[in-house]
Amino acid sequence: MELDFGRDENPSHGVQYSYDDMVFAPASTAHGTYFDGEQDDVESLSEYQEGGYHPIHIRDYLDNRQRYRVIHKLGHGAFGTVWLCRDHQLGRYVAVKVMTADVSVEKVAELSILKHIDRDNPGARYIALPLDNFEVHGPNGAHQCIVFPLLGQSVSPSLWQRLENPGPVLRKLCHQAVQALNCLHEGNVGHGDFRPANILIKVSGLDSLSEEQLLTLLGHPQPGNVITQDGTDLPSFSPRYLVPAVDMSRLESKYLLEEICLIRFGQAYLTSSPPPDLGTPENYLPPERLIDHQKDKVGLSCDIWALGCTIFEIRLQTPLFHMLYGPDEVLNEMVSFFGKFPEPWWSRWEQRGEYRDEEGRMLRGRMDIDGEQYSIDSVLRGNKSVMRTVDGVLRVVKTMEVPRDEMAVLKELLLRVCAYMPDERLCAGDVLRDRWFR
Numbered sequence: 332m333e334l335d336f337g338r339d340e341n342p343s344h345g346v347q348y349s350y351d352d353m354v355f356a357p358a359s360t361a362h363g364t365y366f367d368g369e370q371d372d373v374e375s376l377s378e379y380q381e382g383g384y385h386p387i388h389i390r391d392y393l394d395n396r397q398r399y400r401v402i403h404k405l406g407h408g409a410f411g412t413v414w415l416c417r418d419h420q421l422g423r424y425v426a427v428k429v430m431t432a433d434v435s436v437e438k439v440a441e442l443s444i445l446k447h448i449d450r451d452n453p454g455a456r457y458i459a460l461p462l463d464n465f466e467v468h469g470p471n472g473a474h475q476c477i478v479f480p481l482l483g484q485s486v487s488p489s490l491w492q493r494l495e496n497p498g499p500v501l502r503k504l505c506h507q508a509v510q511a512l513n514c515l516h517e518g519n520v521g522h523g524d525f526r527p528a529n530i531l532i533k534v535s536g537l538d539s540l541s542e543e544q545l546l547t548l549l550g551h552p553q554p555g556n557v558i559t560q561d562g563t564d565l566p567s568f569s570p571r572y573l574v575p576a577v578d579m580s581r582l583e584s585k586y587l588l589e590e591i592c593l594i595r596f597g598q599a600y601l602t603s604s605p606p607p608d609l610g611t612p613e614n615y616l617p618p619e620r621l622i623d624h625q626k627d628k629v630g631l632s633c634d635i636w637a638l639g640c641t642i643f644e645i646r647l648q649t650p651l652f653h654m655l656y657g658p659d660e661v662l663n664e665m666v667s668f669f670g671k672f673p674e675p676w677w678s679r680w681e682q683r684g685e686y687r688d689e690e691g692r693m694l695r696g697r698m699d700i701d702g703e704q705y706s707i708d709s710v711l712r713g714n715k716s717v718m719r720t721v722d723g724v725l726r727v728v729k730t731m732e733v734p735r736d737e738m739a740v741l742k743e744l745l746l747r748v749c750a751y752m753p754d755e756r757l758c759a760g761d762v763l764r765d766r767w768f769r
Contacts, residue, residue, distance in 0.1 A: 368555015373573040374407035382433040385474045386570035404574040423538040426479045432472025440596040454514025459594045470567040482531035484580035511593040513759035523598025525637040533590040605629040614652040632753035639748035668707040711738045
């Protein structure tokens with residue numbers, strides 16, 4: 332079923348295939364090469380070296396079978412680049428993640444961790460499971476390549492602008508996200524970085540398009556040259572150019588489905604061997620990780636807290652917690668929403684005196700638009716608007732509000748998902764049965 336879209340409302344650009352934390356290209360490298368183009372949204376040129384990125388160019392075949400032909404770039408991160416490719420064997424478009432050469436096949440979570448989940452679980456439908464994998468050899472070493480379905484834009488923050496009736500669709504996407512997380516947890520797998528940026532919309536109908544037709548929709552690659560400082564030939568380990576990532580939110584509405592797909596498993600782990608820490612952005616981490624991560628272990632309850640943040644963000648199309656200056660600001664917002672931290676966390680929060688008295692009352696902080704103290708109620712009462720100049724006058728052309736009865740049920744769910752004590756948080760299976768989804 333296609334998403335219930337009205338006409339496109341000039342959707343803003345959003346995070347796309349960001350499989351790892353974004354990195355930025357320096358002006359030049361120790362190898363005497365530099366990127367002669369826009370620095371935004373291209374990988375670090377200095378990472379093209381032994382053990383690093385594999386140099387890839389448009390129209391390359393990634394494998395020796397000449398099956399996966401590069402059409403555009405989808406994204407990049409610390410552990411690899413991701414490419415939009417045409418699968419010439421099956422006649423479809425796919426995303427191929429090419430790992431850095433220092434990542435062995437045993438360290439590719441999509442191959443080593445996801446094999447533990449049950450593919451017959453209903454939630455597996457909403458997880459980006461590998462379609463294929465192979466190894467490619469190049470000047471910088473051997474690179475693991477993992478093939479995934481091609482996906483569209485992320486579920487936040489601009490998706491609602493394209494929906495005729497956002498509420499029911501966004502709630503449906505939230506339910507699917509919970510199903511995906513429940514599938515992982517039932518396989519004793521923690522995602523480790525569960526958030527809207529890693530939840531994309533599935534696409535349909537693109538495979539029948541020619542490469543030129545698809546690029547007309549998405550925009551053709553706009554590469555910037557890589558050159559040497561002394562004008563000599565480029566070394567073999569360097570690409571000839573770097574390609575900024577395509578913006579998948581440019582896809583027309585008719586190609587988007589009412590289904591999500593969870594991506595990015597670089598932080599995934601088995602519950603039997605949790606990592607010492609998580610690379611999750613701080614505004615999706617639970618209080619125990621922000622206050623004293625040395626004393627509180629990583630576990631599935633961290634995913635559950637992130638799930639609460641994610642449900643809120645998908646439905647409201649804005650983050651639950653905003654972090655402008657650091658984790659203490661997030662902790663302060665948590666107290667505004669859910670009350671004073673229990674001991675020993677309250678005493679361990681070293682900067683609490685800058686925000687709160689010892690009773691937990693705010694010393695300084697945000698007020699909502701009605702002049703009331705910032706709270707979970709004031710945030711849930713908020714709405715989102717699109718303003719546009721019409722006949723020379725700035726007007727509100729689209730608004731999304733949460734009905735009061737739905738707001739009350741969502742608040743009740745958030746209070747149980749974002750319980751301070753990890754063992755008091757609902758499990759994903761319990762969240763699935765919550766009345767908010769009905």
